[in-house]
Amino acid sequence: MGLRWLGWAVVAAVALALPQVLPLYFTHLVLLTMIYGLSAMSLDLLAGYTGLTSFGHAAYFGAAAYTVGILTTQHRVPPALAFPAGVAAAAALAAVYGLLATRAVGVYFLIITLALGMGTWGLAYRWSSVTGGDNGLPGIPPLELGLPWSTSDPKHLYYLILVIFCLAAFLLYRLVRSPFGLSLRGIRESEGRMRMLGYNTWLHRYVAFVVAGTFAGLAGSLYAFYNRFVSPPDLHIAASAEAVLMVILGGAGTLFGPLVGAGIVVFLRNLVSAYTHRWMLILGVVFVLTVMYAPQGVAGGARALWARWRGRAVTPPVAGPGKEPVAER
Amino acid sequence: MSAVCLRTEQLRKHYGGLRAVDGVDLEVRQGERRAIIGPNGAGKTTLFHLLSGEVPATAGRILLFGQDITHLPSYRRTALGIGRTYQVTNLFPRLTVLENALLAAFGLRREKYDPFRAAWQHRQALEDARRLLEEFGLWEKRDWPIGSLSYGEQRQLEIVLALAGRPRLLLLDEPTAGLSPAETQVVTRLVAGLDPQITVLLIEHDMDVAFQVAQRVTVLHFGRVLAEGTVDEVRGNPEVQAIYLGVGEL
Ligand SMILES: Nc1ncnc2c1ncn2[C@@H]1O[C@H](COP(=O)(O)OP(=O)(O)O)[C@@H](O)[C@H]1O
Ligand SMILES: [Mg+2]
Numbered sequence: 112m113g114l115r116w117l118g119w120a121v122v123a124a125v126a127l128a129l130p131q132v133l134p135l136y137f138t139h140l141v142l143l144t145m146i147y148g149l150s151a152m153s154l155d156l157l158a159g160y161t162g163l164t165s166f167g168h169a170a171y172f173g174a175a176a177y178t179v180g181i182l183t184t185q186h187r188v189p190p191a192l193a194f195p196a197g198v199a200a201a202a203a204l205a206a207v208y209g210l211l212a213t214r215a216v217g218v219y220f221l222i223i224t225l226a227l228g229m230g231t232w233g234l235a236y237r238w239s240s241v242t243g244g245d246n247g248l249p250g251i252p253p254l255e256l257g258l259p260w261s262t263s264d265p266k267h268l269y270y271l272i273l274v275i276f277c278l279a280a281f282l283l284y285r286l287v288r289s290p291f292g293l294s295l296r297g298i299r300e301s302e303g304r305m306r307m308l309g310y311n312t313w314l315h316r317y318v319a320f321v322v323a324g325t326f327a328g329l330a331g332s333l334y335a336f337y338n339r340f341v342s343p344p345d346l347h348i349a350a351s352a353e354a355v356l357m358v359i360l361g362g363a364g365t366l367f368g369p370l371v372g373a374g375i376v377v378f379l380r381n382l383v384s385a386y387t388h389r390w391m392l393i394l395g396v397v398f399v400l401t402v403m404y405a406p407q408g409v410a411g412g413a414r415a416l417w418a419r420w421r422g423r424a425v426t427p428p429v430a431g432p433g434k435e436p437v438a439e440r
Numbered sequence: 441m442s443a444v445c446l447r448t449e450q451l452r453k454h455y456g457g458l459r460a461v462d463g464v465d466l467e468v469r470q471g472e473r474r475a476i477i478g479p480n481g482a483g484k485t486t487l488f489h490l491l492s493g494e495v496p497a498t499a500g501r502i503l504l505f506g507q508d509i510t511h512l513p514s515y516r517r518t519a520l521g522i523g524r525t526y527q528v529t530n531l532f533p534r535l536t537v538l539e540n541a542l543l544a545a546f547g548l549r550r551e552k553y554d555p556f557r558a559a560w561q562h563r564q565a566l567e568d569a570r571r572l573l574e575e576f577g578l579w580e581k582r583d584w585p586i587g588s589l590s591y592g593e594q595r596q597l598e599i600v601l602a603l604a605g606r607p608r609l610l611l612l613d614e615p616t617a618g619l620s621p622a623e624t625q626v627v628t629r630l631v632a633g634l635d636p637q638i639t640v641l642l643i644e645h646d647m648d649v650a651f652q653v654a655q656r657v658t659v660l661h662f663g664r665v666l667a668e669g670t671v672d673e674v675r676g677n678p679e680v681q682a683i684y685l686g687v688g689e690l
Binding site for chain 2: 282286290291293296299301303309311322
């Protein structure tokens with residue numbers, strides 16, 4: 112317990128000190144990690160916790176980012192309104208798409224979400240009068256929320272995004288430990304048994320889908336204001352696939368694993384691509400190594416090591432229980 | 441005389457040409473302990489699937505305390521008081537013993553939708569889970585993953601999950617299959633000691649267990665009710681003796 116608090120204190124101190132000590136470029140990469148990480152964490156709610164791998168998660172991220180872009184550049188809506196409007200648009204899109212996607216599970220779910228994601232990308236690409244088509248939407252204003260300090264200072268913006276990220280992560284943290292979060296893991300393990308225990312499992316899957324889309328939308332709204340530009344690649348299949356990659360790299364079914372996965376992808380892409388154009392190849396190698404040597408992802412592997420160090424059996428002994436695990440409460 | 445808990449009328453389940461359940465009429469009174477026996481493939485498990493709503497009926501009706509539940513989804517039937525266990529252990533393997541029991545305890549509570557407070561902070565659900573786990577001697581192992589439990593313990597956890605919703609009708613599908621004689625005795629005693637208000641339907645291969653727990657026995661054969669009656673009536677039935685000939689003792 113003490114160690115855990117110490118760990119959190121260290122993380123908080125590092126997060127707060129970061130923009131003061133690191134060059135601006137690294138702060139930029141950390142910000143991208145938080146934004147993509149939030150999106151990946153929301154995807155993990157579906158893929159890792161509920162066992163529903165969505166291959167169209169960039170659609171909700173993109174819907175929020177485009178809503179912000181359209182409202183601010185074409186309708187002069189102030190950021191304080193456009194920001195929540197983006198999140199609401201993502202939630203609404205997830206509520207509609209979810210009705211279609213959650214009819215299915217397994218590979219059919221994957222295919223439906225993939226198709227919906229492609230359709231959404233097509234819309235952004237083709238409907239140029241509204242979305243700017245291939246050119247995207249440049250000129251999104253900075254995230255001025257009427258706060259006493261200006262966010263055009265990148266350090267201030269960092270702290271603002273850090274606060275929003277932490278709030279969102281806290282809500283997700285509470286969710287995965289709640290009865291509702293537990294029900295999602297139960298559905299992943301045995302949906303039939305869950306129904307027999309009294310759960311309307313479709314409703315739980317649907318709500319998880321909408322919640323995941325909403326948090327992806329939060330990330331998308333942040334992204335639009337941070338990047339000040341939205342374009343079709345932001346909701347392309349490749350972006351959806353990258354989110355899945357982040358989840359698997361970091362550890363599906365662990366809340367903060369996908370954040371680590373997002374960090375790996377963001378840093379590899381930006382640092383390695385400075386030296387070689389083959390960064391995708393390197394990412395591929397990292398991915399294969401992860402799947403081979405740490406199939407539970409970085410966070411899952413670390414958790415297993417930590418448990419072993421603490422002397423707990425995480426993977427159940429096949430023949431019979433070894434030493435009695437420590438009670439959690 | 442006590443109320444009729446469960447009634448089926450010409451209940452059928454056909455898989456293509458195969459009549460897994462072929463027009464079954466049952467009437468089970470509240471508090472009754474009814475054993476369902478029959479050779480492998482007789483349709484016993486399929487009958488349970490129909491009663492619990494996991495498989496839609498091809499024809500016929502199911503009435504629970506007079507209410508037609510034939511077309512209700514299984515989670516609604518659970519809310520009306522049906523609980524069941526599975527012949528093939530059906531737990532949540534990557535969750536701990538306590539998490540398994542908590543899921544069952546939350547099943548019929550509104551708190552199952554709570555997305556904010558931690559699961560174990562819900563006192564009543566935790567109490568329910570704890571009471572049952574203690575009763576079955578599993579509380580000490582609450583933090584164990586399911587895979588670390590012995591097979592016998594997993595079978596008992598099956599029953600814990602079925603009981604957590606305080607069912608009025610409990611369906612037990614071969615609860616003692618694969619258990620050691622000692623474990624079989626434990627489970628038999630637990631079932632025999634259940635609240636007498638609970639109606640129990642018990643599929644059982646072990647005749648000793650079936651006859652120890654149940655007052656009445658229904659024999660299924662090729663999806664049909666071959667015989668029904670008290671233990672002695674069924675034992676003395678020549679047709680029943682015929683189908684069990686060569687299969688084993690009766
Ligand atoms: N999903 C299914 N599809 C086709 N046939 C099935 C299915 N489930 C069960 N059956 C068949 O129905 C018959 C009854 O099976 P079951 O109810 O499991 O028997 P019991 O539990 O009495 O051993 C068997 O012949 C079995 O092969
Ligand atoms: Mg069977």
